[in-house]
Amino acid sequence: MMHGWRGDLLAVGRGAAPFALILIAWALVTRANVLPAMFLPPPADVARTGWDMLKDGSLWTNIGASVGRVLVSLVISVPLAVGLGIFVGLRRRLSPVFEPIAGFFNSLSGIAWLPLAVTWFGLGWVSVIFIMFNTIFFLVFYNTLVGVRSVPRIFEHAVRTLGGSRRHIIFQVLIPGAMPNIVTGIRMSIGFGWRALIAAEMIATSTGLGFLIYNASNFHQTDTILVGIVTIGILWLLTDRLVLQPIERWTVERWGLVSSSR
Amino acid sequence: MERHWEIVSTWVLILAATIAAWSLGAATLPVPDYFLPPPSAVLSAFVELIAKGMLPIFVAESLRRIVLAALLGLFVGVPIGLLLGVSRVTADFAYPVLNFFQSVSGIAWLPLMLIWFGFGERTILVAVNYTVLFPVIFNALLGIRSVPQIYVNALRTLGASRWRIVRDVLLPGALPNIAMGVRLGLAYGWRALIAAEMLVGANGLGFMIFNAQTFHLTARIMLGMGIIGALWVVLDYFLLRPLEEATIARWGMVQR
Amino acid sequence: MTAKITIRGLGHEYVNPFTRERVVALDGVDLEVAEGEFLTVVGPSGCGKTTLLNVLAGLLPKTRGTVLLDGREVRGPGPDRGVVFQEFAIMPWRTVEKNIAHGLEIQSVPKEERSAIVRRFVELVGLRGFERKYPHELSGGMKQRVAVARTLAANPEVMLMDEPFASVDSQTRITLQEELNAIAQATRKTILFVTHNVEEAVFLGDRCCVLSGRPGRVKALVPVGIPRARRRWNLLMSDGTFDAAKEKVFGLVREEVGKEV
Ligand SMILES: Nc1ncnc2c1ncn2[C@@H]1O[C@H](COP(=O)(O)OP(=O)(O)OP(=O)(O)O)[C@@H](O)[C@H]1O
Ligand SMILES: [Mg+2]
Numbered sequence: 001m002m003h004g005w006r007g008d009l010l011a012v013g014r015g016a017a018p019f020a021l022i023l024i025a026w027a028l029v030t031r032a033n034v035l036p037a038m039f040l041p042p043p044a045d046v047a048r049t050g051w052d053m054l055k056d057g058s059l060w061t062n063i064g065a066s067v068g069r070v071l072v073s074l075v076i077s078v079p080l081a082v083g084l085g086i087f088v089g090l091r092r093r094l095s096p097v098f099e100p101i102a103g104f105f106n107s108l109s110g111i112a113w114l115p116l117a118v119t120w121f122g123l124g125w126v127s128v129i130f131i132m133f134n135t136i137f138f139l140v141f142y143n144t145l146v147g148v149r150s151v152p153r154i155f156e157h158a159v160r161t162l163g164g165s166r167r168h169i170i171f172q173v174l175i176p177g178a179m180p181n182i183v184t185g186i187r188m189s190i191g192f193g194w195r196a197l198i199a200a201e202m203i204a205t206s207t208g209l210g211f212l213i214y215n216a217s218n219f220h221q222t223d224t225i226l227v228g229i230v231t232i233g234i235l236w237l238l239t240d241r242l243v244l245q246p247i248e249r250w251t252v253e254r255w256g257l258v259s260s261s262r
Numbered sequence: 263m264e265r266h267w268e269i270v271s272t273w274v275l276i277l278a279a280t281i282a283a284w285s286l287g288a289a290t291l292p293v294p295d296y297f298l299p300p301p302s303a304v305l306s307a308f309v310e311l312i313a314k315g316m317l318p319i320f321v322a323e324s325l326r327r328i329v330l331a332a333l334l335g336l337f338v339g340v341p342i343g344l345l346l347g348v349s350r351v352t353a354d355f356a357y358p359v360l361n362f363f364q365s366v367s368g369i370a371w372l373p374l375m376l377i378w379f380g381f382g383e384r385t386i387l388v389a390v391n392y393t394v395l396f397p398v399i400f401n402a403l404l405g406i407r408s409v410p411q412i413y414v415n416a417l418r419t420l421g422a423s424r425w426r427i428v429r430d431v432l433l434p435g436a437l438p439n440i441a442m443g444v445r446l447g448l449a450y451g452w453r454a455l456i457a458a459e460m461l462v463g464a465n466g467l468g469f470m471i472f473n474a475q476t477f478h479l480t481a482r483i484m485l486g487m488g489i490i491g492a493l494w495v496v497l498d499y500f501l502l503r504p505l506e507e508a509t510i511a512r513w514g515m516v517q518r
Numbered sequence: 519m520t521a522k523i524t525i526r527g528l529g530h531e532y533v534n535p536f537t538r539e540r541v542v543a544l545d546g547v548d549l550e551v552a553e554g555e556f557l558t559v560v561g562p563s564g565c566g567k568t569t570l571l572n573v574l575a576g577l578l579p580k581t582r583g584t585v586l587l588d589g590r591e592v593r594g595p596g597p598d599r600g601v602v603f604q605e606f607a608i609m610p611w612r613t614v615e616k617n618i619a620h621g622l623e624i625q626s627v628p629k630e631e632r633s634a635i636v637r638r639f640v641e642l643v644g645l646r647g648f649e650r651k652y653p654h655e656l657s658g659g660m661k662q663r664v665a666v667a668r669t670l671a672a673n674p675e676v677m678l679m680d681e682p683f684a685s686v687d688s689q690t691r692i693t694l695q696e697e698l699n700a701i702a703q704a705t706r707k708t709i710l711f712v713t714h715n716v717e718e719a720v721f722l723g724d725r726c727c728v729l730s731g732r733p734g735r736v737k738a739l740v741p742v743g744i745p746r747a748r749r750r751w752n753l754l755m756s757d758g759t760f761d762a763a764k765e766k767v768f769g770l771v772r773e774e775v776g777k778e779v
Contacts, residue, residue: 015358022359039378097272107494108487110453111468114460115475115483120297195367195450199457202369210370214461217373225373229366236365415577416607420621420672421597430620434611513610514654 041223049223050230063231065207069125069197070190073132077189081137082182085144086175095149102142109135110196118204127204128197135196136189143185147178187244194236209235296478303481304488311482316470321489324455324466327387331394331451332444332501339395339447340440343402347436348428353407360400368393368454372461386458386466394451401443405436438510445502452494467493522588522676522708523551523574529582529733530569543569545733547583554706558719560767561729561737562775567712568604570734571678574710575601587676597625600674602682604712606665608653615640615649617664621672639667642697644690659686666694670701676708684714692751695721703746716771720764721749728770738770 023043029035030042037045053059088098113134117127155173164172201210213228281301288300311317346356368389379385413431422430459468471486528547531540543566551557559567572578573585576595585592587599595601600621608617615636622632640646643663653661666682683691699722702709713719719726720742730737742763744754754760 014354018355018359019362093268096269097276101273101276104491104495107498108491111457111460112453112471112487112490115471116480116487118475119478119480119483192450192453195369195453198367199369199453199460202372202457202461213370213373217376220377222374222377225377229370229374232370233362233366237362240365412603412605412607413609415575415595416601416603416609417620417624418577418595419575419597419599419601420624420668421595422624426624431609434609437611509611513652 038220038222041226046223046226046230050227053224053227059212059227059231062207062209062212062228063235065205066197066201066209067235069128069132069201069208070194073129073136073193074190076129077133077136078140078186081140081185082144085141085182086148086170086178089145089148089178090170090174095145099142099145099149102138102145105134105138106142109138109192111199114200114203117200123204123206125205128200128208131196131200131204132193135193139189139192140182140185143181143188144178147181147185148174150181151177183248186247190239190244194239198232296480299481299484304484307479307481307485311485317489320465320467320470321493324459324468325493327390327455327466328448328452328497330387331390331455332448334391335394335398335444335447335451339398340402340444343399343440343443344406344433344436346399347403347406348432353403356403360396360403364396364400367450369457372458376462381462386455386462389458390451390455393454394447397447397450398440398443401439401446402436405439405443406432408439409435434509434513441502441506441510444505445498448497448502449494452497456490520553521550521586522553522555523549523710524586524589525549525574525583527583528570528573528580528585530566530573530578531581532569542733544573544735546735547729549727549736551708551710554708556702556709556711556722556724557727558723558725559710559712559727559729560714560716560719560771561734562731562771563714565729565732565774566734567729568680570729571601571680571710571712575599575678577601597621597672598674599676599678600669600672602665602669602677602679604680604684606653606661608661608664608668610653613650613652614645614656614664617653618667618671620668625672635671639671642670643667644693659690662686663690663694674707676710679709679711681713682711683718691718696750698722699746699749716767717764720760720767721751721754726763726767728767728774731774737774740767740770 026040027043030037030040050059088094111131113131114127117130121127121130151174155177156169160169197208198210201208202214205211206215209228209232213225216222216224216228284298285300285302288298288303291298308317346352346360368391371392372385372389375385375388379388409432413435414427417427417431455466456468459466460472463469467486467490471483471490474480474482474486525547528544528549529542530544531542533540547570549557559570561567569578573580574592576592576599609620612620615633618639619632619636622635627635636649640649643666645660645663645667648656648660653664656664662682662685666679669677669679683694686694695718698709701707702722711719711722713722720740723742726740726742727736728738728740729735740763742759744757744759748754748757
């Protein structure tokens with residue numbers, strides 16, 4: 001018998017090895033003194049700064065602000081977008097009209113909303129949420145709509161010939177059938193939303209990871225910037241592992257449908 | 263054909279209703295003028311910026327940057343991803359690193375790049391190219407690794423060499439993911455460009471709408487947004503769609 | 519007659535890489551296939567027929583036993599053994615004719631000769647007019663015919679076929695079965711042919727190998743003493759030898775299927 005945890009440990013090791021190599025290369029470069037420390041501080045300095053920021057709570061505050069904004073925007077936008085997407089998707093006359101409109105707003109998603117947001121809501125939370133809402137809502141709405149529309153009619157016919165009602169068709173055919181697209185939409189919206197957030201925080205707020213790194217750059221605090229970047233990367237990997245992958249596993253992969261966009 | 267007309271006429275209806283409501287709102291709502299300029303103001307902003315010659319320059323600058331990044335992604339990013347993906351060992355090694363770097367957008371690196379490359383064109387280019395490159399490389403690698411084993415087996419039983427398996431199976435099999443990666447990379451890149459132009463630029467569409475905000479030229483912001491959205495639609499339609507249609511759509515491999 | 523393929527004590531185990539669960543698919547298979555013999559393999563679903571074929575093709579490593587081809591141990595796949603896969607495995611990015619030509623391209627057959635061969639096999643499997651179509655534009659049965667034609671065109675010594683006619687309509691199936699019989703007669707190829715269909719197994723096989731339920735092993739070998747030239751459906755409609763062999767194989771398979779439920 002192989003022990004499961006030993007396999008896990010091996011996998012973690014294999015995943016960490018490339019990063020260890022990068023760290024060593026980074027340490028060597030800084031040791032060689034070819035770049036001023038302002039350009040690239042040694043990894044030990046960055047680790048120390050990171051540790052200090054964890055201890056005095058400033059990193060936690062900024063993480064909390066960023067993650068909080070993502071969560072609030074998701075909670076507001078996703079249910080609305082899925083609901084409306086299904087509602088419109090079910091109407092065979094409405095959906096071809098709305099598909100390109102939603103597509104257009106998708107191509108506008110993200111940071112392009114910032115100047116308008118600041119004009120309307122000033123600097124602060126509301127502007128950021130407004131930008132995030134526009135990013136997340138249209139992506140999820142569009143994907144849900146397309147998902148519902150692209151469920152093969154044959155499943156619908158199958159349920160109908162089994163005597164299924166409209167309710168059956170909606171809940172047992174169209175929603176599960178659209179699930180891969182909905183999950184893809186949510187995944188994409190978190191990706192786009194998170195990026196829009198970082199950019200928006202640089203300009204429109206005075207908290208959050210985006211603000212942290214942008215502000216640090218004004219004072220040439222390269223170590224703080226690197227702490228921020230690493231934090232952003234880790235947060236994304238955690239989101240992917242703890243939220244997105246489980247969602248996919250419990251829906252589309254269990255049914256053997258694969259949504260492979262990342 | 264009839265359906266088509268129905269859709270178009272519905273659009274015209276929706277558009278007309280939106281413009282009417284917008285005009286009415288702009289005229290009657292008790293808010294300052296810059297809060298909600300009427301549609302006519304957006305139109306005159308358009309005419310004004312064309313007449314001054316600013317708009318064509320801004321559009322050209324933004325397009326030049328994104329097209330450059332697209333070319334780099336296609337001709338450098340894709341080959342790198344494919345090379346890394348062909349061997350199991352390099353793929354396993356590169357995967358977590360690429361995943362990390364593609365998840366940190368170019369915008370997050372911008373503060374660092376400002377220190378490295380200064381406030382200017384170089385920083386914008388690096389940020390945008392970085393943003394495009396990593397999703398492209400990552401997805402090309404993923405594409406190679408996710409070609410169904412059954413195709414590889416079929417070719418092995420026909421006596422194919424390793425190189426031929428790469429050429430006849432792995433490359434075409436990876437194309438759906440490659441197309442997806444290019445699309446995603448450019449979508450991220452376009453947004454990173456707008457953000458970088460806001461933060462750094464002295465030209466480009468991002469700069470235009472950001473600068474307009476400081477002067478409360480809201481009509482100009484709305485105009486810029488419309489152009490940013492429209493340009494992406496055009497880019498998508500004339501660059502990315504044809505790429506897909508020539509390959510994976512013809513093979514019935516589109517999963518959209 | 520010398521043995522083309524010799525299998526002794528062959529076992530295969532699948533190990534799920536995540537849960538480490540083991541499935542014994544084959545256990546102690548002993549089998550000899552003579553040069554130029556047409557051997558059909560039947561057995562209940564999931565008994566390991568595909569597994570056996572893949573081990574022979576060199577695509578799956580065996581867990582136990584020996585597999586010899588012309589007295590030499592099988593190590594990896596080669597153009598001497600052509601495979602028709604249960605899932606077709608034709609490339610979606612190649613047209614019908616390009617798919618059929620694939621093996622010939624790999625063997626660097628010159629272009630003119632190649633297109634002549636391709637034309638012949640397109641004709642044989644009844645796909646004329648579809649040469650320039652992509653697989654997604656074909657029906658399931660047509661895809662399967664492309665897969666058969668690809669393997670035939672590559673002209674291997676041994677053909678390993680995994681339910682190649684399963685999704686073909688019954689009319690086409692009859693044609694293909696008779697064509698395959700004619701090819702077997704003309705080329706004297708060694709063929710291992712897996713099928714669910716007992717009638718087909720008896721129609722095509724010099725011998726019919728019945729596998730037991732999982733883990734698969736050879737339950738019986740039923741010889742079918744009908745000369746190739748007589749194997750045409752209209753001649754076998756009321757043929758005593760054919761019916762007797764069919765009855766026998768049916769009985770053996772039914773015993774195995776009965777055990778499972
Ligand atoms: N990749 C795999 N991993 C784990 N178990 C497998 C795998 N492939 C097949 N098996 C198991 O091995 C057994 C034999 O499978 P195989 O595909 O050889 O059956 P088969 O006889 O070809 O069935 P069928 O007639 O339905 O095609 C089955 O019980 C199956 O569950
Ligand atoms: Mg099988």
